[in-house]
Amino acid sequence: MIPSHKRLFGAVVALLLGAGGPVAAQQLELKVMAPAAPGGGWDQTARAMQQALVASGIARSVQVTNVAGAGGSVGIAQFVNGAKGDGNQLMVNGFVMVGALAMNKSPVTLEQVTPIARLTEEIQVIVVPANSPLKTAQDLAAAVKADIAKVTFAGGSAGGVDHVMAALFAGTIGADAKKINYIPFSGGGESLAAILGGKVTAGISGLSEYEGQIKAGKLRALGVTSEKRLPGSDIPTFKEQGIDLVLANWRSVVAPPGITPEQRKTLSDAVEKMAKSDAWKEILKQKGWDDAYLGGDAFADFLKKEIVRVTDVLKSVGLVKS
């Protein structure tokens, strides 16, 4: 009798232990900060993470907080100072934050946070109005070389990804990036009106923002910044037109400084699991984001390189004083 009892007890213990793994993961209670107002790209990424983490059972609860201001400078300052050593907090960030921190002379930098993973990226495009004489990226390059001041580029805020891309385009074709005539518009497509109305030579933006206009034939895409031609797309890359311009507007997630290696592993594992979950893939499809998962040290390297590249470009156009 007694041994059978013991056996039964052992089985129950084993069962509990066996179930222990997923139960422990379920205990994860995360806070994700979107360093921007509700509605923008970072906020949508944070809320998409929340949805995927909870739906696929990786975390028990995820709370999204918004700290808006100055391209993320306000948010990251609060994150680095307030969440130091907290292994349950994450912050969404991206390409734009690199430039914003440099331009705002922020005392807090992205070198201070603990990199976790890159999640998504969006390919950039240069467009011209349908009736423009420019047909290819080389036509545009020739126009820029002929008289750089006369070629006006419309895009998003100063120092953002569109601005950096205009400077990189000029630099790549051998023109003086400092002289580009870049005209920033507030986000959300105000620049679209200026391009459609023929007020500027060309427009720069994320591909998805102009896709409808390109398909409708109102805008002509001169080139995209992807490494290879996008599947199912007839827009040529800059690379295949002989212009070495590869760039993506990436978004990533980072943890606070001063967390232990174990905490870092827990967070990295949770994010990796999320990035591979069906729930996340479903969201990516809906939002039209490209999966660009890159975790661990590879992401840390990537982040470092992007910081150097963006800061150099911003210095070359005079937005950041060296």
Added chain:
Amino acid sequence: MDTFAALAHGMAVAVQPMNLLYALIGVFLGTAVGVLPGIGPALTVALLLPVTYKLDPGGSLIMFAGIYYGGMYGGSTTAILINTPGESASMATALEGNKMAKAGRGGPALATSAIGSFVAGTIATIGLAFLAPWLVDFAVRFGPEDYFALMCVAFVTVSATFGDSPIRGLTSLFIGLTLGLIGIDKLTGQPRLAFGIPELLDGVEVTTLAVGLFAVGEALYVASRRHHAEEKLEPVRGSLWMTKEDWKRSWKPWLRGTLFGFPIGALPAGGAEIPTFLSYSTERRLTKHPEEFGKGAIEGVAGPEAANNASAAGTLVPLLTLGLPTSATAAMMLAGFQQYGLNPGPLLFAERPDLVWGLIASLFIANGMLLVLNLPLVGLWVRLLAIPQPWLYAGILVFATMGTIAAKPSVAELSMLAAFGVMGFLMRRFDFPIAPVVIGLILGPIAESQLRRALAISLGDPMVLLQSPMSATLLGIALIALLAPFVLKGLGRFKANED
């Protein structure tokens, strides 16, 4: 395309019971958040996006449209009753509306704003249905130089209209323009007047300034007057409903407000503030009762309210035809479209006519619902004014503070609210108009960046401002509006000498 058939089809989509229910929820929520300063329709739609994710696209877009229209109604209610505009678009309404409420005419003020909104909203929605493709062509051709000229017209009319003297109006305007310089310069990315405070890098929030100047300033002013002579507030004097005279004085401003609101709202950088203030200035010029302006003239409520709602419909023109959001709420609605994999733009009308026309049809329904919802509430709302003054103003202070914290939770934001409150008190005390400050803050940065954009495109040639016919015309209007008072005065003196 046969617009009538499409609209009829859209009507059939919109009157499905579930969609009617969504519209009702939308207008109700919209009215509620419009009443609270700080929590605007944009934030509401942002918070609802994840909730509506599971609903069908038609239903949730109809609900968002209801929130949008409802917010415009709700904002005017608090503007009229307690001088606290819930949205910057209802600031012009507060000017005369609150004076009317204090004189016991809150009922007619609320009624003319509700009916005016309905009339303007309906006309503008018809405009949206029939003129959208044509209007969007016009809007796209509006270049930076044309916007700058439009802002000049707004500046001139505003500074000439408000206050007892143009000098006082201009002083206020320039305070606002200075506040507008704070933050990151849009064209070079350099911080200006931020003094190293990160919260200032994004500039001064319009709602914080408006709530501080209007609501907190008013509360302080009222408190300071208590020991002098207590202002007698009459909740209701005369009829709660609009008299025949009120109708006669309201219908023309409604139509004129619509004419301002719809086309300017359809401009990609138009907004709701310019048309409301242009309408206010126009009504003030045209009125047969100039002595009532500043003391509660019904035209000053009817016109701006109509312009406000017409511009809301105008905003949907670039959103639906170009996928171009021109207000925070429109940007959230765009996110709502994208949530369902729909890209508003030239193809949307062709790809998903049921959705577009269902949305347009539901705007008519939302408008009707708002009228039905708001008119019976007029009697209830004006009872608010019967609350003893200390309680009422304490309540206003609580609401103002909570709204500000809800929008941006930071110490810097609250300090700004308090500072603007004191500023509003001093300006009232020394008789400076407060509306031009807010206009300066809103329009100053737009005018600046549009002018600099125009000059960057023309490579520094200022003639670009006169080469565009639209810009030249608008600048001409601004010049005439600036000089006319002086010339007329001179002529008057000339005639007097002759006699």
